[in-house]
Structure formats: C-alpha cells, structure tokens
Amino acid sequence: MDVRAFVKTRDIISGVFVFFIVFITLMTLLATVWIGMLIAKHISEPIERLSRKAMGIAKGDLSVEIDVEKTGDEIEELSRSFRRMKENLRGMYERLERERDFLGKLLDVLPVGILYVSPEVVRANRTFLEMVGKVMGPEELEAKVSKEQHLRMERIGGSGGDIYILEDVSSIVAAERFRTWQEAVKRIAHEIKNPLTPIRLNLERLSRYVEEGKRSSEELVEMVKAILKEIDRISGLINRFKHFSLSQPVRFEEVSIRDVVSRIGKLYTSAGIDVTLEGDRKVKGDPALLRELFLNLINNSVEGGARRVVITVDDEYLDYRDDGRGLREDELESVFVPYYSGNPKGMGLGMAIVKKIVEDHGWSIEALPSKRGAHFLIAFRSKNSSA
Structure with a gap:
C-alpha cells in the first residue's frame, strides 16, 4: 500500500516537473520572440524612415529633412552619412541648375542657331527662333534650309x-565678295603699276635727251612709241576690269622667249637698264601672260636697285639673274607669297603673279640663293612646251 502510494506520488511529481519544464520553455521562447521583436523594431523603424526619405530623394525631392537617429550605433552613423549624401546631392543639383542657366544664356547669345533633338525633348536657342520663327523637327528644318540659300546647316550626332x-551665311558671302573685289582692285592697281615703271624711266630719259639735244628725232619717236604702247596696255587693263574679266584664260600658242624678252627689253634698255638674253626656246604659252611675267620680274629687279638683268634659256630651264640687292635666305620662300614685299612701297603681288603665270603654263619657279642680286630658275614642263 505504501509502495503504491509512493509510485503514485512519484508520477504526480514527475508530471508536475515536466509541466514546469514545458511552461518555462514556452515562456523563455515567448520572451525571446518578444525581445527579438523589440530589437528588430528598434533597428527597422529608423531604416524604414531612411528608406521612405530615400524614395523621396530618388523622385527628385531634395527638400526632404533627414533626422539623425540618436541610437549611438551604426544606425546613427548611417543616418548621418545619408544626411551628408543628401546635402551633397542638393549642392550638385544647385550647381547643375546654375550651369544650365549659364549655358542657356550662352547659347542664346551665339550668332548661330542651335537645335537639340532627342526622344525626350526638343530645344532651340534664341538665335534659332529668330532665324526660322519656331521650334521644328529635323525634316521640316532640312526642307526650310534647302529653300533658303542664305542658311547653312550642320548636324552633330x-x-x-x-x-x-544653323548659320546665316549672308554676311560671310558679302564679306567674301568684298574680299574678292578688294583682291581684284589690288591686282588691277599692280598691273597698272607695271607699265608705269618703264613709262616713267623712258620719260625721264626722254626729258634728259631733249634738254641735252643729243638724240635724233628717230630715237625720240621710238621712245614715245614705247610709252604710247604701255599707255595702250593700261587702257586694256582698265577695259578688262570694266568687263569683269581679270582672270582671263590662258591662250596657248607657239611663242619664242627671245621675241617676248626682246620687246620688253627695249622698254628698259632705252631707260638705262641692260636686259641681256642668252639662248632661246619656243614654248606653247600665252604671249600676253608671258609679257606680264617678264614685266613683273624686271620691275622687281628695278625696284631692287638692279641695272643689269641676264636671262639664260635652254631646253629645260630659264635662268634669271640681276645685279640688285637680291634676296635674304629667309625671303627665298616668302617672296612668292601674296602681299609679301621687301619694298615698303610695294604691294607684294609681283612675284605672286609671276608664280601664278608660271604654274598656269605647267612650269615651276624657285628662288635660289645668290651672293649678288636675285636669282630665279624656271623649269619648263613638257605638257605645255614644244617638243
């Protein structure tokens, strides 16, 4: 009886013990879950707040205020870093706004029209609107440019x-036309100046002969004829200018170098300039242009103080030398550049015209170094010279 009671008591105590063990386990589990939820809430709520504000910033609202979480841990450091990032973004956005406004003002004052076309936006500057009146698409713009001759368009992809x-080139065209006329006037002035040199020399010599009375009437008549011939040449130049035909085509025919130089030499010989020709060659060239070539060469020599010119011709080259002041080493290339002149009163077109005439005939010319006087070498090329 006592044994049964003992066993029964033991079973009751064991059941109570198991109950307490289970109860304590459940309570511990519940407490753990509750504490975990408190900790999670402590961590997640600040992060959720930061996340909501990050979404606002992502939508472009940089006025969002980010409060620093006073947690004393990584959450507080994260919120501080996020706040700094937001301030940096706002500063960058404000700078971009200022730069965009400045760029817009800069584009508006440009003298060319600017049109920007993208899938999202089409924008134009003020000059573009003044040129075409409105913002338009690429197809409409190309059609307008094709009709307006004064507009020029360039696309940058x-x-x-x-x-x-978009550029209005009417002012450029006008400036180019003015420059062309300016060049033409300078060319005419220079071509008129060429015959004036032998005219002046002959008149000075004629005046001296008349005063001295040492020359026959035939010699005086010959000098007057030479002067009249050069005056006729000036008249011809003026007529060419009048009819806008300065750039006359090259008219090739068989020409003797000796004949051209001899005729020109007489103009200068009577004025005290010795022009000597050694050799001869027949070439296919324009007599008027070849005359212009030698006039420019000899006038260049006279302006350089030369009193003697020697021209030597063979089958391949024409060698030109004078006894004037010559050229410096640094002038050998620049002497053919338009408007370059060693003479302060010169226009710098003579030797440029010489080079142009030489090249129009298919030849070449170069200035060579010389201890005394100027030295030029013209190389004949076969396509325009006689066999």
Whole structure:
C-alpha cells in the first residue's frame, strides 16, 4: 500500500516537473520572440524612415529633412552619412541648375542657331527662333534650309540626341565678295603699276635727251612709241576690269622667249637698264601672260636697285639673274607669297603673279640663293612646251 502510494506520488511529481519544464520553455521562447521583436523594431523603424526619405530623394525631392537617429550605433552613423549624401546631392543639383542657366544664356547669345533633338525633348536657342520663327523637327528644318540659300546647316550626332547648327551665311558671302573685289582692285592697281615703271624711266630719259639735244628725232619717236604702247596696255587693263574679266584664260600658242624678252627689253634698255638674253626656246604659252611675267620680274629687279638683268634659256630651264640687292635666305620662300614685299612701297603681288603665270603654263619657279642680286630658275614642263 505504501509502495503504491509512493509510485503514485512519484508520477504526480514527475508530471508536475515536466509541466514546469514545458511552461518555462514556452515562456523563455515567448520572451525571446518578444525581445527579438523589440530589437528588430528598434533597428527597422529608423531604416524604414531612411528608406521612405530615400524614395523621396530618388523622385527628385531634395527638400526632404533627414533626422539623425540618436541610437549611438551604426544606425546613427548611417543616418548621418545619408544626411551628408543628401546635402551633397542638393549642392550638385544647385550647381547643375546654375550651369544650365549659364549655358542657356550662352547659347542664346551665339550668332548661330542651335537645335537639340532627342526622344525626350526638343530645344532651340534664341538665335534659332529668330532665324526660322519656331521650334521644328529635323525634316521640316532640312526642307526650310534647302529653300533658303542664305542658311547653312550642320548636324552633330550623339548617343543621347542630335544637335543641329544653323548659320546665316549672308554676311560671310558679302564679306567674301568684298574680299574678292578688294583682291581684284589690288591686282588691277599692280598691273597698272607695271607699265608705269618703264613709262616713267623712258620719260625721264626722254626729258634728259631733249634738254641735252643729243638724240635724233628717230630715237625720240621710238621712245614715245614705247610709252604710247604701255599707255595702250593700261587702257586694256582698265577695259578688262570694266568687263569683269581679270582672270582671263590662258591662250596657248607657239611663242619664242627671245621675241617676248626682246620687246620688253627695249622698254628698259632705252631707260638705262641692260636686259641681256642668252639662248632661246619656243614654248606653247600665252604671249600676253608671258609679257606680264617678264614685266613683273624686271620691275622687281628695278625696284631692287638692279641695272643689269641676264636671262639664260635652254631646253629645260630659264635662268634669271640681276645685279640688285637680291634676296635674304629667309625671303627665298616668302617672296612668292601674296602681299609679301621687301619694298615698303610695294604691294607684294609681283612675284605672286609671276608664280601664278608660271604654274598656269605647267612650269615651276624657285628662288635660289645668290651672293649678288636675285636669282630665279624656271623649269619648263613638257605638257605645255614644244617638243
């Protein structure tokens, strides 16, 4: 009886013990879950707040205020870093706004029209609107440019969109026309100046002969004829200018170098300039242009103080030398550049015209170094010279 009671008591105590063990386990589990939820809430709530504000910033609202979480841990450091990032973004955005406004003002004052076309936006500067009146697409713009002769368009392609640059070239065309006329006037002035040199020399010599009375009437008549011939040449130049035909085509025919130089030499010989020709060659060339070539060469020599010119011709070359002041080493290339002149009163077109005439005939010319006087070498080329 006592044994049964003992066993029964033991079973009751064991059941109570198991109950308490289970109860304590459940309570511990519940407490753990509750504490975990408190900790999670402590961590997640600040992060959720930061996440909501990050979404606002991502939508472009940089006025969002980010409060620093006073947690004393990584959450507080994260919120501080996020706040600094937001302030940096706002500073960058404000700078970009200022730069965009400045760029817009800069584009508006440009003298060319700018049109930007992308899938999202089409924008134009003020000059573009003044030129065409409105913002338009590329197809409409190209059609307008094709009709307006004074407009020129250039397209610059890009990954984000295309830029169309529109320019009004009417002022450029006007400036180019003015420059062309200016060049023509300078050319005419220079061509008129060429025959004036032998005219002046002959008149000075004629005046001296008349005063001295040492020359026959035939010699005086010959000098007057030479002067009249050069005056006729000036008249011809003026008529060419009048009819806008300065750039006359090269008219090739068989010409003797000796004949051209001899006729020109007489103009200068009577004025005290010795022009000597050694050799001869017949070439296919324009007599008027070849005359212009030698006039420019000899006038260049006279302006350089030369009193003697020697021209030597063979089958391949024409060698030209004078006894004037010559050229410096640094002038050998620049002497053919338009408007370059070693003479302060010169226009710098003579030798440029010489080079142009030589090249129009298919030949070449170069200035060579010389200890005394100027030295030029013209090389004949076969396509325009006689066999």
